[in-house]
Amino acid sequence: MKSQLLSINDLSTADIHSILSTAAELERITDGPTKKLPTLRGRTVVNLFFEDSTRTRISFETAAKRLSADVINFSAKGSSVSKGESLKDTAQTLQAMGADAVVIRHGSSGAAQRLADSGWISATVINAGDGTHEHPTQALLDAFTISKSFPDRKSDFSGLRVAIVGDILHSRVARSNVLLLSKLGASVTLIAPPTLLPVGVETWPVKISYNMDEQLEEFDVVMMLRIQIERMSNFFFPSEREYSRQYGLNEERLLRMKKSAIVMHPGPMNRGLEISASSADSSRSVIVDQVGNGVLTRMAVLYLLLGGAALTEVGQ
Amino acid sequence: MTFTLKNISLASGLVTNIAIDGTQVLSIGSEIHGDVVDCTGLIALPGLVDLHTHLREPGKEDSETVLSGSKAAAKGGYTALSAMANTSPVADTAGVVEQVYRLGKEAGLCEVFPIGAVTVGLAGERLAELGAMAQSAARVRVFSDDGKCVSDPLVMRRALEYVKSFGGVIAQHAQDPRLTEGAQMNEGAVSSRLGLAGWPAVAEEAIIARDILLADHVKSRLHICHLTTKGGVELVRWAKAQGINVTAEVTPHHLILTDDLVESYDPIFKVNPPLRTNEDVLALRAGLADGTIDIVATDHAPHPTEDKECEWSAAAFGMLGLETALSVVVKTMVETNAMTWEQLANVMSVNPAKIGGYDRQGVPLAAGSPANIVVIDPAQTWQVDKEALSSKSKNTPFHGYVLPTKIVHTVYEGIFVVKNQELTGLKYE
DSSP states (O other): OOSOBSSGGGOOHHHHHHHHHHHHHHHHHTSSSOOOOOTTTTOEEEEEESSOOHHHHHHHHHHHHHTTOEEEEEESTTSGGGGTOOHHHHHHHHHHTTOSEEEEEESSTTHHHHHHHSSSOOSEEEEEEETTTBOHHHHHHHHHHHHHHSGGGTTOOTTOEEEEESOOTTOHHHHHHHHHHHHTTOEEEEEOOGGGSOTTGGGSSSEEESOTTSSGGGOSEEEEOOOOGGGGGGTSSSOHHHHHHHHOBOHHHHHHSOTTOEEEOOSOOOBTTTBOHHHHTSTTBOHHHHHHHHHHHHHHHHHHHHTOSOHHHHHO | OEEEEEEEEETTSOEEEEEEETTEEEEEESOOOSEEEEOTTOEEEEOEEOSOBOOOTTTOTTTOOHHHHHHHHHHTTEEEEEEOSOSSSOSOSHHHHHHHHHHHHHHOSSEEEEOBOSBGGGOSSSBOOHHHHHHSTTOOOEEOOTTSOOOOHHHHHHHHHHGGGGTOEEEEOOOOTGGGTTOOEESSHHHHHHTOOEEOHHHHHHHHHHHHHHHHHHTOOEEEOSOOOHHHHHHHHHHHHTTOOEEEEEOTGGGTOOGGGGGGOOGGGOOSSOOOOHHHHHHHHHHHHTTSSOEEOOOBOOOOGGGTSSOGGGSOOOBOOTTTHHHHHIIIIITTTSSOHHHHHIIIIIHHHHHHTOTTSSOOSOTTSBOOEEEEEEEEEEEOOGGGOSSSOOOOTTTTOEEEEEEEEEEETTEEEEETTEEOSOOOO
16 A cells, blocks of 8 residues: 555555455454554644544544544644645644644645655645545545445445435545545446536546436435535526425435435535435435544554554454 | 857758858858857757746846846847736836836846736726837837736727737737636646646637637737637637738647646646647647747746745746747657748747847848847757756746757857857847
8 A cells, every 4th residue: 555645546446445344343343342442652643634624633533542643633723824834834844743644634636645745744644635636535434334334245336326416526525436436346426417517527437417316216325415505606506496406315315215225425414405304314324324434444544554553463 | 249150050951151240140151250169060040039928027036037037038049038017016107118128138138028018907907008118118019918818808909909009919818717717727637637626728719719800800910828729729720811910829838748747736837828638739739830820939937936835726827938948849849840940940039029020030040130049959958957947936847858959059139148058148238
């Protein structure tokens, strides 16, 4: 495995299987009264967040702490970053403080790769979401969630039909999931109004649909994406109501899905816009499971990238 | 000073001697006058003329000055450059263009022609005092809001009409602002993967099409800056076939670099207009070879290190060009047999001088012509080293590239400003 996780493209299929099976192993080991393992004791993980994201930061923080790493949260708000300090200076500061891993969330696409490739820092860089580019650990936790929902498959997704619905254009979750799910053999369909699909999407390994109702019965997984209401001002869709009617997951659509199909959402949800409360809370929804699986998957990533002590040893 | 460039090849391939006396070519032929400079194996072309240079003075002297840009120009074989108006303050008054003109004279390494802004402060709202700039000591004939598009169709129409009174030309930066809000790179397969906001070809082509029609309607002269798309080439080809008075330029970087380089997220490749696809590159080369595109212009855009040493969206747009332009054009056009040396001299010297109305520039070498000459060695390659450039900035996308053709001597008004690839410290006064 590469020493960085910037994009799903950094991972071979074997790497992905290794992360998913490590996450499963970690779940087994930590499923007792003691949730904490000593494997990254003495290591320092910095959460470098240039964008607000309480969920992702807490998830990484919990993952690192369960592996006994020291965690520093560096948030752009209230720090020197908001006073014009550059990414380079921030990186060099963290380097001087001896960070072993930097988990970076940034509003600019490519920021994580820039940090990793620039030579400013020698720590392991983990992309926790860069602009509208990628969010690889989200895709990994989604794959882990799917593999748990379809236990017979053992993380081989060939023939599995996945729909990703919503704002594909601005979604780093969608980009990472398209790459990861297609690597694992799934057939991915993107469902969105044409305005929310990027020009060039025809080169992606996916099917495209503008109509949510066309093949809803055929999907094993329906992943809903968050719609940002401010998109309306740029004419991406006429109104919230119209979007909800055309592309929202409501009760009626939920009932038409396969019996075995699951509903996913990376959160935070706009209940009543892209997903109805009844869909979000239904028995098909694995949205809450995604959160717990996020911690396990990020533990697996930190463990594998930072080369912690073997799990069998710490498990004893 | 009197000297002779001996055994030198002209663009036509004829091997001869060029004798220079003062600021004029004295003779071309067997005669030898004054000091002899052996030029066996070398080619003489009229000194290169850049119609699109950012010198950053006044206002951003940390990235380039008129002097440092003139040095870079001389090293790149240029004997004339055109200083774009987007300085601080903007070159939208006679005072600012005269200042730049005077700084160019003081540098004395090449002729510096200020370009005037079309609108006050490049804001696109009110015409700048174009007449005053035309009548100033700088005798401005080329006007451009480059960096910004004159997007209001009525302002553009009036500008085209107004400059007819003194034979001016409007050089348009074709970029529809609404279609490129927040745009970071060419919109296509690569931008879709990288999650960078797309800069569609149509944003450039829609303005080109509109301005061609406006230029035809008011019978004025339009120049299209840095054409980058296949569709843009088609539009200019159509306009020329209709007899519309339009000229167009392409930059060296758009003849060789493509948008897949952005996959590195290295802002050294961030430029306005953006790098396009290989299909566009091939169309630009074909357009340059067949005369649809009249000239190569560098769009030399120096930026300090900190403006490129950051994440992509925070970085400045622009690349250096003066010191690599000739070599890139040789690599893409001459080595591929798309163009002869004579054609190269046309697109890099003769045609830009004609568009700008630069009398002493771009004159084919003959007895009596101005002694503005570049002498090149087509047999030698060189490796680009950003640290070795004369520009104050280092933002070349070609660092490490091995490129064909060395610039050996640059003669400006009869003075060796560059000799044996080095600035001599001499200048024309």
